Amino acid sequence: MAYEGDRFNLSRKVFVGNISYRVSQKRLETFFSKFGEVEYCYVVKDHIKKWSKGIAFVTFASKEDVQKALAATEDDLNLYGRTMRVKPAEESKRVFYVEGWQQKTDLDKIESLESKDSENTDELKMVDNTTNGLSTIKVDDSSTVNINSLCDDTLILILSHLPVLDRLNAEKVCQRWRDVALRCWTYQKSLHFRNMFKRFEGLRDKLLSSLLHRCGVYLKQLDLSASPRLLTDIAVDVIAENCPALQKLDLSGVAVTDISLRNLGVKCTNLKWIALQKSFYVGDKGLSWFLQNCVNLEYLDVQGNAKIQGDLFHKCGPNLKTVILNECNKLKDFGVSKLCYRCKNLEEIQLSDCLSITDKCIRNLTQECKELRIFHLARIVPHGRIEPFW
Template identity: 50%
Template sequence: MEENTDINLSSGKVESPSGRDDGDKFNLQRKIFVGNISYRVKQHQLTKHFSQFGTVDYCYVVKDHLKKWSRGIAFVTFQDKKSMTRALQATDEELMLDGRLMRVAPAEESKRVSYSEGANWQTRLPPSLPTQTQDGDTCESDFHCSEQVTLPNVSHLELDACGECAIQRLYDDSLMLIFSFLSVKEHVRVERVCRRWRHLAQKSWNRQHKLQFRHMFKGFIKGLTDSILNSLLQRCGVYLRALDLSASPQLLSDLCADSIGANCPNLTELNVSGASVTDVSLRTIAQACPKLRGFIQERSFYVGDKGLTSLFQGCQSLEHVDVQNNAGIVGDCFHSLPTTVKYLNLDHCTKLSDLGLRKICLRCKHLTELYISHCKSVTDQSLINITQNLKRLKVLHMEGSYSQITSSGLKKIGQLIFLKELSLSQNSAVDDGVLVQCAVGCSNLTNFDISGCYKHVTDLGIQALTRCSDLSYLNISYLSHVSDSCVEALATSGKLQSLVARTCSGITDRGTSAEPEHLDTSRSSVTINMYNLSMPHLKADREIMLRPADSSSEEEEEKEEEGGGQSEPVSLCHQSVMAAGAEITSDNEWDVNELDGFECDDYLIGDDPLEEERWSLS
């Protein structure tokens, strides 16, 4: 019995003397794995070579599924087990083919078959560790070696192949977790490795809840397209909760809305700023994504009240709406604005009317943040509606110049007792009375910006802000009528932490103690920024600094009055232009006749006087 029966220790099966096993599903008892095959060897050549060990039933050379090239490995199935044993015990000379030494090993069932995909890792036994040969080489691939095999001359390519196959020993759950931490680009590339990785990579998209494209595409031409977006959303769209297209919207068309609607039913946040979205696109998104809570669409040129009406009617759970820089919004869409909206940004919506703001005030009683900067059509009536209906408002931004808003209308802001952040930058209607009313009524203010309101704001209005005990940030840049006294009053009261005072001509070093010798930083963390961050076009004295082009000097006007006639025009190119403080001598006076033949009359106007020497030497 012992002489006529073979027992396979790896599988535990009893085989007949003939070497065949009827229960062998993949003929593993008669199949060997062959590696390090020359890429020029064909299937019939390999079959003929291994026929010296016995009859070969079938020979399969593994090829690349795209280029159809040989991958240098094959599986050879013999007619009986004795032939397989002779092939495994073959010498190096017998395994030489086309100048390469092939390596052989018993074939085993692939891990993809032996371990079911998606099974719990705790219920499975770990696979066998890779076998270390005498030469220190590791033999491991999609198959598993059942006995120790010596690999005498393994090339660098084979080592790479063994190294790549080592990760195949990880469980499916571990691979899926690794794939979920990859970037979007690497996640897609992983799908091209093999079928198993493609299956696991596609399953690992369920961890992708947010998708954005910052720092993904290089240059303006290579960006996100409709086809790329559609391909990605087909993989992870059903799992997405937030989608941001604002980083690369230049190549997207209105077809992107169809992809979003078809693949992203569970979206709660959507940013399509800069994309070519139309009114029809918004209607598609509203029908397919009713769970939206945040919607951002900046710099839109094709969306108006009609498209936003469809969005507001389809998404009744909206809380965050940002449609700034949209010149097509008048305000007719706000009659269907959800009552759940708490954040609304309408900056630079220049056609926004009082009627539109009135609809906002009547529907959104819980609004806490409102941005209407540079909305030039807003009047005092809008401020009355805001203060009477939006009692819970905490943030209000009204930056820019408004031709139909007066100081009496701005004084109504003092009725918003819960207001914490207020910005009235570059608003010419702001005066001391407005600041006093805001300080008295809005006692909870923490951030206040009145930069650029230089016409009517003085020390009286700034000192009134000392009543705001929680004020931590104040911007008084470009205010020419404030002095050191207001800064001293702010420093001695309240919780002011940040004071911005750029180009304030009335504030000196005495008020700010900006000189290092006047500062005592030993017991407090004082940080002083001495960089000049001011903007010349916002300075209050910019009209004084710039001289009109057609104005004449006082001396010329006096000569005209005394002479009673018009003075002769003075050619600017005949005037001596020198640096401040330089003395005119006979050596450095310019010869007027030298410029007579020069075509450009204003060559040296306003340039450095050394240009005379450079021009003469040229």
């Protein structure tokens, strides 16, 4: 029985953080029974999805058992590979206690108790405290919480919302932050570099390699078109080595070569979408090597390529549905004919400013590609006016 002034048995209750999501309420109660008799154990869960939030409250039979739990070492608090943190339970500042209203159930009492690092707010603001080297989070207008007191899963959620470069800098704070930041990359499915660099800066091979070593194996989409000018063909080799599950890739403006494109096709066989706009060093040979391995490709964009003539299409797979060939000035009729015969399911093709093709290829397209829905064709006349043909 709690003494007067000890609301909700706080003197016999501890807060437990950084709990593995696999831990059940019964398992946690059994674990803490080694410190003394446990009267009640409650694992806090999401009210909607019923998932564990990684925190709990444990009520012991005596204050002595509480002291044993608070004095436990990290080895004593290790469960399922996580070192749990135990603190004295505190009454939440958001709970209002009205005299005379004391007939509350145990569940209501426990849910009204939270540790400071378990409070959830919609507005979290990172504040860099340069005086003591610690970072804090602003919880409300009157209090702040040391960010290092948060559990690992909360830190992962915070760091996952940071820009890519800031997340790399977070790894330099301390060993724990490095471990947590590295775990963030496992949730990275898409990566782009829009609005990331200043005017004279840009993405380089070394930085791209560092990023893909962390998250490449998890990536489904990668877009380099926003900052391609400082990248070399080494970047394509790095992508091939680190991104086996990649499905969508934009290499527009990157200095891709035939050899690097062949390596990409060998390693990234799951690609369904690729853009190679303004890839001036890629020819029919490199593209045919690539298409020979990427049989699941559905979208191909080689706009602005002045080298290809069309030999590449004898290697393309039957799943190809969209082909962008605008401004491919050396593209010949025989190349488009090969595309027609190989890709019966073609739905969209763009041939604007392909000045070397004739009406023969247009006839082949309309006769062979029965599924064709979008056909864009335009040419530049001497006066500079663009005339579309449909």
